[in-house]
Amino acid sequence: MKAKHAISLLVFGYCLDFIGGLFKILHTAQADITLTIAAILKVVGALLFLYKLTNYPKIKDFLER
Template identity: 45%
Template sequence: MKIKHFLALLFLGFCVDFVGALFKIQHWAGADLLLISGMALKALGVVGLLLKLLTHPKLREYLNW
């Protein structure tokens, strides 16, 4: 996957998390599911982004690993 895909996952996670927070404030059903899925999307986006950045050859050259 490309970096833009991981950034899209991260953005989608923030959007779902925001909607889940609104559901939680209004005491509507499904808020817990939205918050958990938003957190999972954000975690996948961050982990994928870090893996993609740390395995990039120019970063290894820059950090002298």
């Protein structure tokens, strides 16, 4: 998996979070499910991105600057 896939999961999670918030304001039945899925996608995307970042070969050079 590439880093762009992890970032895509994060962005999609934030989009679903916005939609879930709108559903919550409108008191629809799908709000809780949408917010739960959004939270899961954001956590998975963030963990994958951190995994890719820590396994990058030049991370020590990047962090020392």
